[in-house]
Amino acid sequence: MAHKRTRTRVSLVDAELSMTPMIDIVFQLLIYFILTFEVLDDIAHLDVFRPAPDAEQRDEMETPNVLQIVIYEDGFTVNDRQMRLPAIERTMERLASFDPNQTVLIMATAHSRHENLVEILDLCAKVGLTNLSVVSMN
């Protein structure tokens, strides 16, 4: 009887000891996850429509009342009037209050930066204009 008791005690101690490597590895995993964890930036997707290749010229001619924004390397024009971003925003807000489904034609010159296009698309998203058409201008 005495023999048996000591034996069971020994096996119990063994079981407790085996926790240590598990804890080690769990801590290792924890450290690994903490070190490799990277907070991702929130991404927005700005949807635009692209006119079909042959419809491009027709589109411009048929709808003269459309809001037309041209992006140059050094600024913007709205319906051929030079404007800065705050003024463009006000114009868009007014337009969106009449008809949010109105088409906005955004034309970008070849050497304008992509950031400027995104700025305009962001303003459109802000005021709620969703019908955006992006074309290129030479």
Add this chain to the structure above:
Amino acid sequence: MAKTRKQKRTSTTAPVNMTPMIDIVFQMIIFFVLTVEMERDAIDERVRMAMAPHGPLVEERDPRTVTIDINERGELSIARVPLSPGQLRAIMRNTVAIYGQSLPVVIRGDQDTLHQHVNSVMDICTQAGLYRISFAAIKQLN
């Protein structure tokens, strides 16, 4: 006889030690599941996107989405694989042939890239029959 009984007892205590192993195996499974998910949207991290704080936040992504990266110098890549415009054209044509014209296309353009590079990608998409294009932008830096 007494010795064999002893051995039996130790062998019955062995299954108790399975628990930590199972724990770790589960941990590893979780790890692999998470990393596979990350691998799916392999993107060019060097592309610095423009800010669009008012743009609609991406919540649910269509698994078919094709993300085209355009870096500062106008070089194209999909999932970190550099492509020439001709290769991209062939890829887009094949992909549209498989998935149809509802295929979502996202262009991740660097903020300093020139519009002509973005435009050439948009032209390729339009020629493949995709008229709806999304531009990725950063809504909020975390």
